[in-house]
Amino acid sequence: DIQMTQSPSTLSASVGDRVTITCRASQSIRSWLAWYQQKPGKAPNLLIYDGSSLESGVPSRFSGSGSGTEFTLTISSLQPEDFATYYCQQYNSYSRLTFGGGTKVEIK
Amino acid sequence: EVQLVESGGGLVQPGGSLRLSCSASGFTFINYAMHWVRQAPGKGLEYVSAISINGGSTYYADSVKGRFTISRDNSKNTLYLQMSSLRAEDTAVYYCVKPRIFGVVLSSFDFWGQGTLVTVSS
Numbered sequence: 577d578i579q580m581t582q583s584p585s586t587l588s589a590s591v592g593d594r595v596t597i598t599c600r601a602s603q604s605i606r607s608w609l610a611w612y613q614q615k616p617g618k619a620p621n622l623l624i625y626d627g628s629s630l631e632s633g634v635p636s637r638f639s640g641s642g643s644g645t646e647f648t649l650t651i652s653s654l655q656p657e658d659f660a661t662y663y664c665q666q667y668n669s670y671s672r673l674t675f676g677g678g679t680k681v682e683i684k
Numbered sequence: 685e686v687q688l689v690e691s692g693g694g695l696v697q698p699g700g701s702l703r704l705s706c707s708a709s710g711f712t713f714i715n716y717a718m719h720w721v722r723q724a725p726g727k728g729l730e731y732v733s734a735i736s737i738n739g740g741s742t743y744y745a746d747s748v749k750g751r752f753t754i755s756r757d758n759s760k761n762t763l764y765l766q767m768s769s770l771r772a773e774d775t776a777v778y779y780c781v782k783p784r785i786f787g788v789v790l791s792s793f794d795f796w797g798q799g800t801l802v803t804v805s806s
Contacts, residue, residue: 577746608790610792610793612729612793614729619779619796619797619798619799620729620779620793620796621796622784622792622793622794625784625792625794626792631794663728663729665729665731665792665793667790667791667792668790669790672731672745672746673719673731673734673790674731675721675728675729675730675731676728677728678728678729
């Protein structure tokens with residue numbers, strides 16, 4: 577099974593900060609990676625698909641990069657509404673469409 | 685507007701059974717594989733199961749294989765998850781999820797239901 581490892585698990589930042597979250601796959605997943613944002617009590621929301629494609633309606637301050645085994649989600653200038661938990665997910669393998677463990681972005 | 689509405693959650697004793705339903709609207713259901721994802725209280729997301737567009741292929745996480753059965757009724761635009769031999773560790777919010785790409789199982793997810801809570805406890 578492909579394992580997805582996110583880091584850090586928690587991140588403290590201020591409004592306006594540039595934030596980067598990393599997701600590593602245990603084997604190559606090409607570009608088959610998505611990023612989701614989840615706020616408390618809500619379902620996750622798709623931000624990025626295919627490693628770097630921005631989902632329609634998602635602000636351009638969100639960007640994704642990477643391929644193979646290492647991927648990053650970057651928020652160029654953190655906004656108050658961006659404090660949430662972020663998850664990566666691989667969809668390269670039928671064995672499991674695995675999620676990373678999550679990164680909680682907190683107010684510093 | 686895409687809508688996914690889950691139902692059927694509740695409190696069940698260990699070893700019991702429950703069937704979740706997901707009523708889909710706003711898209712051509714028969715053209716999309718469908719998925720279930722769950723989230724235990726205070727924990728991360730866990731992939732549970734997927735079903736192909738015609739129901740001919742199904743996929744399960746190791747943690748539920750042999751206990752859960754995914755199915756669909758394309759005439760009713762409804763997805764199901766039959767859960768049996770339930771354990772305390774199955775306690776979670778269960779989300780019905782639509783893939784972004786039609787026709788394929790391997791895809792990111794662009795729409796999620798609001799979730800239904802399953803609590804396994806005596």
